Amino acid sequence: MENQSFTLPKKLINVAIGMVIIGLISLAYGYFGGLGGERIAANLLMNNVYFLGIALIGLFFVAVHAIAESGWQVSVQRIGEAMSAFIPVAGVLMALLFILGGMHALYEWTHADHMDAILLKKAAYLNIPFFSIRFAVYFAGWIVLAHLIRKTSAKLDLNGEIFYFNRLRMLSALFIVFYAVTSVTSSWDWLMSIDAHWFSTLYGWYIFSGMLVSGVAVLIIILFILKRMGLMTHVNDEHVHDLGKYLFGFSIFWAYLWFSQYMLIWYANIPEETVYFYTRINQFGTIFYLNLVLNLIVPLLLLMTRNSKRMFLVLLPVAIVVFIGHWIDLYQIVMPGAVGEGAGIGLLEIGLTIGYAGLFLLVVFRSLSKHPLVPKNHPLYKESLEYHTNY
């Protein structure tokens, strides 16, 4: 089988750049149209976190399978690696957002005159210097490990030396440990501290599981685009089936964590905890319930049978629905606390998301075109081709 290296098609670049321009226009519209700094900052944060999470899941996907030495995912490994190329871009954008005044617009705890007894107790963790240090540590770790993993994987592809295979596994283990901690703390920093008075011990996992589902959905969408371009011919129904199982299983896992968080707060009925759901159900009722329909009911019912997981005809629409669904999930996480009554889904929200998606596509496909799509010297590549799944 040939390497399936490809040059970036002009059409794709143009579409992606067009999407970025739409994003910039809607940002300008938001700025000059007087939508308010809070809403713009909240949108930028939300999309940044969303696509950063997807990029991190690309790396997580590769790392977790490298540790487990699973064979099947070797066939789609390049996509996961390419997704991680977005991490530095997201880091720069996010740093810009925070430096250019986003922090004060988003986080109440950055205002010295807003401090009350509860926020003062949390001040040892939630203060600007420590926040900045954590920000730097997260991105330094993620970017360095992503770069090393991609580099090692490319070297492994040259002649399949077992040394690089073992090194890839070691780096992956390092990343998993680092990410296990940072995925939780970063979700506290960037998302939970929007509602700084409120807290939930399950929050980090809830955010992570949502990212995992949307990351796998994006992986499926990218795989479909590549297949439409006539590439990735070595990926067969068996691999698609497994990706479908990922989407199905982790949608349920996400719902499980969502419900675990909800039920404990509902049962205990302590005002300082219920305030979170109170605003979301009363002010964002439609979004709140739509979230559950798109992210649990749709994948649960549509991906239940074996055939629907093996056919792009069903899998792709579900992946797109879940992608939108988790965007809505993040919307109802960020908006009630950061914007409140003034929030809404308008040109700014949709345009900015299209802009981020365009940038993401551009970065990921540029990274994809740099390496051969078929990791044909990977020790487990043959196993991946022979892979066969029954249920």
Next chain:
Amino acid sequence: MNKYITAYYNDEEDLLKGIKQLKSKGIDVADVMTPFPVHGLDKALGFRRSRLTRVAFIGGAIGGLTGFLFQAWVFTKAYPLNFGGKPFFAVPSFIPVTFEMTVLFAAFSMVIAFFIRSNIGPGAKTIIHDERSTDDRFLLVVDIQEDEEVKQVEKALAEAGALGIQFKA
């Protein structure tokens, strides 16, 4: 009791080759007993995909409904209790039990359906066609419709490398 012929192989590769050879001669292998799962065997025998998943779905749906409706009946009609001012029909508190009942019924219905369909489990009569199939041999069974076939099938089995050919009536 119908008539059949049993034979065994020492190795799963030989078994798969033998089944292919028998098939090309138009002889259908009714069943195979192996000491461990053999990849590609159901394909070679032309078996359809198992319908056990449908049993699981139906069992799970019944279990989920049972769990939910039972709780709804208990907490609103049979024995309403006030838990911390929550409404009697409190759906979130029903979810864990509903979920567990779904899993329990799905699992049990699958196990029971599998036992019945495969004729194993407690109370089932086991037929041992050949003592060696209880150890490490790969036993296959060919059904016989007419007595004239016996010689022909036995010859085909021997040609396909099968050992310990026995005719049973």
